[in-house]
Amino acid sequence: MTSVLVVDDVHASYGRFDVLRGISLRVASGELVAVLGPNGAGKSTLLKTIAGFLAPRQGSITLHGEAIGGLRPPALLRKGIAYVMQRSSLFPKMTIQENLELGAYVRETTDEVRTDIERVLALFPRLAERRRQRAEGLSGGERRMLEIGRGLLLRPRLLLLDEPTMGLAPLVMDLIFDKILEVRATGTTVVMVEQNARRALEVSDRAYVLEQGQTRVEGRGEELLRSEAVRRAYLGSGTAGR
């Protein structure tokens, strides 16, 4: 299978503080890849670096074989990388419809975009019912749905999700994971940073476990779930993580 994204020996830092210390990963077309690890491992920094919010100090990042390391977010969006931040990134005073429209900002406003908005609203019926309401009135789960839906409006070749279920109730969390699987089923390649390691491993095709800015473990989701070492180190006693 061809690689959509290749991250090779990437180093990145905030000022003098090195966060990524030689990370490498590879994501194939149509895959759902989870990035796991303890707090401070560099998971979110990795996504920020791929999305262009942080320039790599060393190493290379390629998308479909084209070097993209150091490009700014607007340029990367045009190449098909959508990034859903960890924090809430909605425009609270704008309606759901307007938030979605802005997801297609770099595309020409055409009937195609309008059709895509309807498609996203069909994927998230709870948003469809409230499309004329301001985003500030949405619940945590609905906000996450809107952010993911907005990312899809780009028709991304690669969707980066930073902790999509953070702070959500278990039922809502399941719903979000289901939606992510639906998105993957449409052929979109997804890289997802997640704190909920067990659930992430259950739904993902493959996963990388980071520690101190480096890749420690890599493997298929179900393999890592079965690995005693991974369970002990990253999933607690074997029942935690949910």
Add this chain to the structure above:
Amino acid sequence: MTAEIVLQSVVSGLMFGGVIALVAVGISLIWGVMDVINFAYGEYLMWAMYLTFFLYAGAGLDPLVSVPVNALVLFAAGVLTYRLVIARVMRGPIFAQLLSTFGLFVLLRYAAWLLFRPDDRQAQSLVSNGVVKLGELRVSTGELVAFVGSVLATTALFWFLTWTKTGKALRAVAQDREAALALGIEPDRLYAIAWGISAAAAGVAGSLVSSFMYVNPLVGDVFLLPGFAAVALGGFGNVYGAFAGGLVIGVVNVTGGTLTMPKVKLALVYLVFLAVLFMRPRGLFGGRRQ
């Protein structure tokens, strides 16, 4: 003092308030999008009035006809100001931003003083000397046209912000710059547009008031303080609130001056400004960005 006089002053205040509303929306746009206070805003308006005057004196252009010319020239001036001055100081501390627009204020005012001297000048318009009677009330046609023109310009701006792609992007940048960038919206480009639109609003206001007001290098003061008071009243950075604030401040300015003494009307406006800041530091009508 009769009720008729008070009512007349309220109507006159509303006419002036329409222009202040446009000014306040112009100030509020920059404030809302970039958190920058443009102390030079009144000076842009003053330069727009000079441009109107010279177009009248040199080419015989009626001030109303010069509205689109002024809007275009001031739009370009706003974009240039952003590119040459503001974009650079945005990387510095907030005091650098404050001082840069204050510096622009001094530069624009005294450049006008040097070039045009402090003499009063006025362009004549077809609507300069007419009076419209509404029952017992009278409104000068110049003021009425300025009011209608300001309301139309503000409506056009609101339409732009609500319905166009660029307008929505401007509102998005105002609410969350980083999130907007993550969607491919270039804040730098939007900031330049915001400065252009804001200055263009001053350009339109400058043309509209030129048919009934003298221009001199100090005329910006007539608009700046009421404009700031309207912005405070409307909620800092809230362009829709700024419009409503402008109408209220216009009435306070004119009716307050009529009920007390004309000399103290600006003091009354300032009193409203301080009272609002004292009671609601984020502004009276909310203060959240739109």
